[in-house]
Amino acid sequence: MSSVRVLVGTRKGAFILTADGKRDRWEVSGPHFAGWEVYHVKGSPVDVDRIYASQSSGWFGQLIQRSDDGGKSWEPVGNEFTYGDVPGTHQWYDGTPHPWEFKRVWHLEPSLTDPDTVYAGVEDAALFRTTDGGKCWEELSGLREHETGSRWAPGAGGMCLHTIIVDPSDPRRLFVAISSAGAFRTDDGGATWRPINRGLRSEYIPDPYAEVGHCVHRLAMHPSRPNVLFMQKHWDVMRTDDGGDSWHEISGNLPTDFGFAIDVHAHEPDTVYVIPIKSDSEHYVPDGKLRVFRSRTGGNDWEPLGKGLPQSNCYVNVLRDAMAVDRLDECGIYFGTTGGQVYASADAGESWMPLVRDLPAVLSVEVQTLP
């Protein structure tokens, strides 16, 4: 019988939650890397026992941990993220030029075909890659070499490269997103990049339709349709049907189109999930109700899903990397909150249950579907 492993990164360590395919009884292990911020934990899709974790602290910097036994044991691997020789600066909060400085790894994206190859999205925004299981990391500096690089600026959370999607039909095509520069695509394995932000409108920047400067919070793709991407922007939920060449808004009847997380059903490429957040100054769910919104039409028509979730006095946030889906026949949906709860639905969102309630603030949730 299949089973699932939920990988949870929090402000003070990582946790691993496991259950069989029924997904009704859960075992919790952790905290792993206790006391450290764990921005992301993700397993290789071709070797479920190979898991990578980003461990960082304000005191002692960045570590990368690797497990070869499904998270039972871990070994630190390489943690040197030295920027390639790209001259220039990015824009600081006050508009002045600022040199690129490595701060932390936000997101780890293992290759779809090789367990030793992993992409890392870092702050200040850059993309790194290892091909030796994490020992050495090399920057794909073509991204920062883009002519707009000097105009990229940090958002409130820093200037982070937080989303990496590898096209399953063409490993040379990658999509990344940067707060607050926007979305970018490479078609040549990372050598050259281009902004893919046409159609985005952001009222909070001088030119709402600018080529870069958009605070893209998250991208999601169904592997069967690599030209269709869904985006949760700072405000607005967006969709592209041409690999990012143009976007259109699909916020529709959402109660608010601000949010962070977005994901796609494992078996229904037009079924999309978001968790609306009240506003950019009120980083909690509207009306004190924790609700996931689902569109089964690829956007615009959204239905609230709150059965089993708190429907009063709830004021948590769900961060950009904190929602994921499993690949069981009845698709499971998972998300973690800044209040330390991890919720799951074993029926595509119809009903929910808490897997754990009292973890540190959840930064990321990933799911492995095990044979």
Add this chain to the structure above:
Amino acid sequence: MIRVVLPVPLRIVARIDGGEVELDVGGAVTLRSVLDALEARYPVLCGTVRDHVTRRRRDFVRFYACEEDLSHASPDAPLPEAVASGAEPLLIVGATAGG
């Protein structure tokens, strides 16, 4: 032997049992030579006390010895004789700030 006391999180990362590390530092005993020896013994600590490239102390790491704050001392300045002789440890401390 040079005695070094590491903060608990780094002892866990480096899997160091006990409170102190003893290092054989050839030549002049300075912050740089002690940290070089520490990182050579425990490569996993590279980048956690000082930057990989600039070799500068991380902002929220401090160096104390003999009741003195050596955090702003030159990395090439001799450490106190009591540290060089092993009578006193070099304390590497996570500052009470930083995250």
